[in-house]
Amino acid sequence: MRINTFFYGLITITFLLVSCSKDEILEERTPESADIQQEVSSKALKQIGTGVMMQAFYWDVPAGGTWWNVVKGKVSGWSNAGIDAIWLPPVSKAMNGGLSMGYDPFDYYDFGEYNQMGSTETRFGSRSELTSLITTAHNNSLSVIADIVINHNSGGDSEANIFTNSNTYTDYNPLSGLFERTQYDFHPNDYHNNDSGVFGGFADMCHHKSYVQDWLWKKSNSVAKYYKNTMKFDGWRFDYVKGFEPWVPKEFRNAVGGFAVGEYWDGNVNTLKWWTDQAQMSAFDFGCYYKMRDAFMGNNLNALNGDMLWKRSPTRAVTFVANHDTDEIINNKILAYAYILTHEGYPAIFYRDYEHWLDKNKMNNLIWIHNNLAGGNTTNLWTDNDEYIARRNGGSGKNGLVVYINNSDSWQERWIQTNWSNKKIKDYTGHSGWEPTTQGGKWVKIQAPPKGYSVWSLK
Known part of the structure; x- marks a missing residue:
């Protein structure tokens, strides 16, 4: 948090104030405008954390x-x-x-x-x-x-x-x-x-x-x-x-x-x-x-x-x-x-x-x-100074994904292992036009643009 106000100083006037504790005061009061009411929708709310x-x-x-x-x-x-x-x-x-x-x-x-x-x-x-x-x-x-x-x-x-x-x-x-x-x-x-x-x-x-x-x-x-x-x-x-x-x-x-x-x-x-x-x-x-x-x-x-x-x-x-x-x-x-x-x-x-x-x-x-797409736990596939690749393994009705972050100044490509065998995948960001098919061993080559990223999943 951040406060944009002044601090309170302490006034050095010393005298004794005799007061009683308010711990027993439990009176019920409501604001004068508590009758301000508006109809709240009965429409179901999205579950927090799903989006x-x-x-x-x-x-x-x-x-x-x-x-x-x-x-x-x-x-x-x-x-x-x-x-x-x-x-x-x-x-x-x-x-x-x-x-x-x-x-x-x-x-x-x-x-x-x-x-x-x-x-x-x-x-x-x-x-x-x-x-x-x-x-x-x-x-x-x-x-x-x-x-x-x-x-x-x-x-x-x-x-x-x-x-x-x-x-x-x-x-x-x-x-x-x-x-x-x-x-x-x-x-x-x-x-x-x-x-x-x-x-x-x-x-x-x-x-x-x-x-x-x-x-x-x-x-x-x-x-x-x-x-x-x-x-x-x-x-x-x-x-x-x-x-x-x-x-x-x-x-x-x-x-x-x-x-x-x-x-x-x-x-x-x-x-x-x-x-x-x-x-x-x-x-x-x-x-x-x-x-x-x-x-x-x-x-x-x-x-x-x-x-x-x-x-x-x-x-x-x-x-x-x-x-x-x-x-x-x-x-x-x-x-x-x-x-x-x-x-x-x-x-x-x-x-x-x-x-x-x-x-x-x-x-x-x-x-x-x-x-x-982003379901399941995470597996790191590659990390170095300029490149980061991770896989979400899928779950809860989501196919999972592979994200490729490229912090270098040029296009980069890497072979990575997916969770999909003999399946066509695509980059859902649209940054890459590739639509490769994964091998029987689930390996595939993907790419990412300079100072950019790509996100791959089943087509």
């Missing part, structure tokens, strides 16, 4: 409350292209109001309807526009993934803090009237001084407090249940999960179900595997990301032989080439997409790559290849 995820935003998308409508206008085309889910930015009102990208959350129940933090709408639009977007996505069989930011908060008022003997910005009184917070809900407090990590100078939420757990996932109108049952979100992307223990997103997800993925920003695959096992959900495959960066920016495809989460746990790896926080693979980026869209894992594509920067026809072709 490709679209990250439906980038950092500093246009402000002015237009973004939900922009995305709404694209979901039909994305669904037709083979997208199965869209990941939205944080949807609730944040400290910087209409300017915020949402990663400095203030009121979890203000989706652009209360005049607070300097605006009524969020940067992305109003509550009615958000619900209309979600309905339209569902009508196009797309699941909608919410970005959940629960490590830290921003925008609280100053209060005398008995745990720091100073004033801290930890007094939260959102206009929704839901999930009010004080010093008892942040670190340090009467439970402990800290948890796994803090983000900058923001108020660090304490997930061990029963009051916090009630509002995040236990109560009938908790964040988890309200987002699932009222706002109709289908899945969860947990931001900055290094900041709290893996049981936290696990409990949140257990309360409401749905697909879930964590942003554990670490290239150490052992650590990623540990986290997915503990949290019992997917993680973004930063191991794969950094190996692709080394391969394509370092012009050495041998890096693709390195360890990645998808090689350890393919059903829990969300692979990606770029996102709103990091976009380092500049050279031959389409080759990186050819890699993740032909290999195991659940690939996510970045809005700007798809809509602005890369050839959309090539991206759609790779999405089709992923959805229709």
Whole structure:
């Protein structure tokens, strides 16, 4: 994640505030506009993971409350292209109001309807526009993934803090009237001084407090249940999960179900595997990301032989080439997409790559290849400095494929062994016009264009 706001300073006025814990306060309240309802399609949604995820935003998308409508206008085309889910930015009102990208959350129940933090709408639009977007996505069989930011908060008022003997910005009184917070809900407090990590100078939420757990996932109108049952979100992307223990997103997800993925920003695959096992959900495959960066920016495809989460746990790896926080693979980026869209894992594509920067026809072709051909486990067939060849062995109704990535400046050819005997194959990218027939021993010669790729399967 990335925050585009200022850090809160600590005011050194020391006096004692006597206050009671809110752990017993469990009153049920709903937003004034909770009666905003739109019909949600009964059309079956695509199963998340059977297609490709679209990250439906980038950092500093246009402000002015237009973004939900922009995305709404694209979901039909994305669904037709083979997208199965869209990941939205944080949807609730944040400290910087209409300017915020949402990663400095203030009121979890203000989706652009209360005049607070300097605006009524969020940067992305109003509550009615958000619900209309979600309905339209569902009508196009797309699941909608919410970005959940629960490590830290921003925008609280100053209060005398008995745990720091100073004033801290930890007094939260959102206009929704839901999930009010004080010093008892942040670190340090009467439970402990800290948890796994803090983000900058923001108020660090304490997930061990029963009051916090009630509002995040236990109560009938908790964040988890309200987002699932009222706002109709289908899945969860947990931001900055290094900041709290893996049981936290696990409990949140257990309360409401749905697909879930964590942003554990670490290239150490052992650590990623540990986290997915503990949290019992997917993680973004930063191991794969950094190996692709080394391969394509370092012009050495041998890096693709390195360890990645998808090689350890393919059903829990969300692979990606770029996102709103990091976009380092500049050279031959389409080759990186050819890699993740032909290999195991659940690939996510970045809005700007798809809509602005890369050839959309090539991206759609790779999405089709992923959805229709890329089945079964993976066998590496050849890797050197300039060439990489791998085979998907087929399964779940898919014939499998052979992908040939060529990072050199000239056409390359190689003999490789397929899973097909005496069968005609073709390059489904259209880059090669060859249609060779495999030998009885399943061997065949294939080719790939310079600074390009080819993907072969049964004709």
